[in-house]
Amino acid sequence: MKNWKQMLFSLTLSAGLLTGAAAPALAAPQQPAVKVNNQTVEYKTGSPVNNQGTMLVPLRATLEAMDAKLQNAAGDTIYAIIDGKAVTLKSKLTVINGVTYAPVRVLGDAAGYEVSWDAQTRTVILKTKTASGSSQTAVNTAGGRGFMWEVESNGNTVYLVGSMHIADDSFYPLSPEFEEAFAEADYLGVEIDISKAADEAQQKLVLEMGMYQDGTTLKDHISGETYAKLGLVLKQAGLQANALDKFKPWVAESTLSSLKSATAGYEASSGIDLYFIQKAIERKLPIVELESYESQLGMFNNFSKELQEANLLAAIDNYDEIDESIDVMAEIWKSGDDELLLQLTNSFAGDAEYYKAMLVDRNIGMADKIDGYLKNGKNEEYFIVVGAAHYLGEHGIVKLLQDKGYKVVRK
Incomplete structure (x- = not known):
């Protein structure tokens, strides 16, 4: 159960850059x-x-x-x-x-x-859209409270927004507080700018890290039982049993999770961070990255062999329940329930390798970047959007900023 929830957490916590990593090897069951x-x-x-x-x-x-x-x-x-x-x-x-x-x-x-x-x-x-601004069939109500905090220092303001990297249309329109804060922003900050995912350099990096370069294939690196189960799930999804043979377990896991979540309507194209990235592009608003494609891919690639296979097996064994579990995470986001979000975040502390890589180390790096924005004294406003689970808990960004002396206010 822990590994299953862990796998889902990876999908919604990291910026979704792996959604199409294995695209050359997959044939979609139906053309959009x-x-x-x-x-x-x-x-x-x-x-x-x-x-x-x-x-x-x-x-x-x-x-x-x-x-x-x-x-x-x-x-x-x-x-x-x-x-x-x-x-x-x-x-x-x-x-x-x-x-x-x-x-x-x-x-x-x-x-x-x-x-x-x-x-x-x-x-x-x-x-x-009708004259009122909503579509002919849509109801113009906010998709949910979500998560947002405010930090002020040296004339600068930073809004910390918790994202669901995959979402659907039920998340929109966002609450007015999000739009009002974004309208005043001088910069949009994100984990990585996923609008650049199709760039040749990023695709090359994904393939270099995510594919075996030594002539071996996935079946050489995982147990026969796990490989056989993977083949059955891929067939169930309308794909060839060997469709992911060229890829490492962490790419196979992410691809399975993305395939299943997409069938339930949850996609990166509707994610909170990409929503604001597209609005920033329209406004010609500068986008700053708190991480990099290389750092995120490297994190997954550096997971131990044992952890990679455990996460892949969890995605396989719970494939039919992934969409229901993402529904739960979506409701946590929409309700803006800090307690439930904290419970989810803390549930992963038991796996030291996973927790340190996915949360502890990354949170320190992002908090340091935010600290720099607050200290530059340029009277600027930053609108920061990263995965919601990065914020709470003993090792969360909110606590790290508080430890640096900042007052962090929940909005």
Whole structure:
């Protein structure tokens, strides 16, 4: 049971950068689709792609389906005509086989559509918003209280926001306190900027660390029993039994967890941190990283052989219950219940290797970065978004900042 909860904790605590690590080896059971006001978009060139948890769509065809017109796309800037007005969007663009792709949520928001995800049919749904600002079918109520703290020092203000790295549309809209604090921010701080996940350098790093380079395969590094169980679960998911043979146990574990959570509608594309990253890109707000892709990947890669297999086996044995367990974590976030979050965090202290790597060491590093922001004396505001479980407990960021003399106020 401990390893099962531990595996889920990894999925929601780290920034979800492994969601698509094994993508070249996997074939999705069903191609994602896009519907605009109940009309399926027919793509003549290209098709929607789930890339590292972000749904990318062919730019020109999707804008046309939303009655918008692409004028030009250069670098990370989109120029379009929406409702007869010239609009400039800042967004990460990706070119696949000569077709330019962009995140569907960025396009939908700009064109005045409510964007949601139907996990059962694997369909992105865009519906025109009503005059009140909500979609024709959506209820405009906050998705939950969430977690946020405020720290002030030397004229600087830091808001500490707890994220769920995978989420669904029920989390939105966020409570006004989040949006108001973000609107005044000079910087957005995140664990890592996952909008860069598709960059060639990051993909190369994932493959270098996550794949075996010595000619061996996954079956050479885990027990025969674990390997056989993995094959059965992959077949259950509509994949080949050997689909993950090239990858190390920690990549296989994360891939299984991500596959199952996605079927329940929880994806990195709806995560709290990516939501604010996309808004920061639109505002041209500087994004600072408290960690790095290399440090997060290295943490997983440096787990002992025993811990990697234990976590993988937990993901296999509890595959059918992963979505229900993430539901529980989602409710903890929405309720903003500090006591339940603390109980969850403390439940992992029994495994010294895991707890030290996932929480203790990382929390110290992030708290030191935040301390530096508070001390720079530039009268700036930082909006920091990291996994919610990093904040509470004896080794949490809140306690570490308090030990440095700061007053941390729950909002």
